[in-house]
Amino acid sequence: MLSALLIWTLFYSLIINRLPGKTILESIPGKTDQLFVTGVLLYPFFWVLLYYFWGFYRDIFRRSRLKELGASITVALAGTLIIFLFLISTDVIEGAPGVFFNCFMSLLYIHFPVSYIPRLTITSVTISDIRKGRIGFNTLIIGSDIKAVDLYKELKNQIRSTGNKFKGFININGNKNYPMSRFLPHLGGPDRLNEIISKYGIEEVILAIESTDHDKIEGIIGRLNHQRLIIRAIPGMHDILTGRLKIDTIIETPLIRISHRLMPVWQKNLKQVIDIIFSVVALLLLIPVSIFIMIWIKSTSKGPAIYSHERIGKNGKPFMIYKFRTMINNAEKNGPELSSGNDTRITGPGRFLRKSRLDEIPNFVNVLKGDMSIVGPRPERKYYIDQIVNKAPHYNHLLKIKPGITSWGQVKYGYAENVDQMIQRLRYDIIYLENMSVFVDFQILILTVLTIFKRKGI
Secondary structure (H helix, E strand, O other), X not given: OHHHHHHXXXXXXXXXXXXXXXXXXXXXXXXXXXXXXXXXXXXXXXXXXXXXXHOOOOOOOOOOHHHXXXXXXXXXXXXHHHHHHHHHHOOOOOOOHHHHHHHHHXXXXXXXXXXXXXXXXXXXXXXXXXXXXXXXXXXXXXXXXXXXXXXXXXXXXXXXXXXXXXXXXXXXXXXXXXXXXXXXXEEEOHHHHHHHHHHHOOOEEEEXXXXXXXXXXXXXXXXXXXXXXEEEXXXXXXXXXXXXXXXXXXXXXXXXXXXXXXXXXXXXXXXXXXXXXXXXXXXXXXXXXXXXXXXXXXXXXXXXXXXXXXXXXXXXXXEXXXXXXXXOOOOOOOOOOOOXXXXXXXXXXXXXXXXXXXXXXXXXXXXXXXXXEEEOOOOOOHHHHHHHHHHOHHHHHHHHOOOEXXXXXXXXXXXXXXXXXXXHHHHHHHHHHHOOOHHHHHHHHXXXXXXXXXXXXX
16 A cells, blocks of 8 residues: 555656646645645545455465466556546546656656566565575374375475474374384374364375375375365375476475465455346346245245255355245254255245256345355255255365355256256266356356256256
8 A cells, every 4th residue: 555655646646647637736735735645545445445356465474476477467557548438538637648647657667667576575585485484384294104294305405495393293103113203203093183283283284105105195185175275295206297286486395285275366356246237236126026026925825935054055054044934834843955857845936847857946145145156056955955965075176265156067957856866966066066166157047048048957
């Protein structure tokens, strides 16, 4: 904000005040130029919001100066263009094309060094503190054999410290002879993993396991899924040859980062903005439809028009989902039971609502509450999640993101009538998870609209 204030003052004094017909900034009290004061109040907040939207204030201790340079150039260009177009539209800047170009380049030339040099300084100091051990990250090694020992020695002896503060290791094989115990304390086995992470404040986990031990790796990652951790692993030759190993520097020990970001931060924030706008507009436009549906439901069967029950959301957090009631009241009095095409519990209005997906209109309230997104894997009940995880542990990966009103799995596969069908549908949701983007979301929304018009719901 201080940088933005300085930038606006310099740009106003050196550029705007020298434009033909512009009033020179007065120093007499009470006669300060209104445009300058407006800029002082709004300009810093605009830039802070833009940098926040782009993700500059996230993960501040693990930054690459080269990537930060590229991101700073991109944001400076985008923000300067927005400011410049605003100044043109309000007739602050007017004249020949040459005047426009000179003003745009002047603002860019002032903004970039004044905003970037302090950021570069802060990032450089932070990196230096990490390398000198003043800032560190509590780290757990998963593995106990010679491979884990070799990795530990390599990490401790590398040229530049990555800030890993090793708290100990856990075993995965169940034997009692741990070569790693000569270097780090043994904290327990995989069954105590979540307890250990909480007790020692673990921020990073390193898997010192053979990449061929797929079952062990999958089980451990499933246990770590609900934790906000950075997960790295030793790459095997298969990982290197298939291109999974991407390095940011040639100085540090090469490790595969498993806990990668699913979307760029700016896309994640844009997705959230779209969710809110879309939900508000949908709820307002569908007020007449919602009133009609509630009257229809109430007039044809006993019970509330809207019902709610518990589903599992992001990071395994339970929440109450809202839907228009499509079944008879107390349809699950004997316990959870999935519906099918010939389910006698579904009411007359309910069958139409399910086929048209109109029963999910109240889900937009869940989106506004932050429990759900427009696009994401459909939320399930814990009763069924426990059954799915027993057969397909990788389901836990879906809990990394908010569940959605619609999903690729639901569009491609439809509603599931049993756990096996849920697992078949899971494949599409996992693919979505690994390819998340705003563009993919729009594609899924288009497919959802087509599905609704074809009335393919159950």
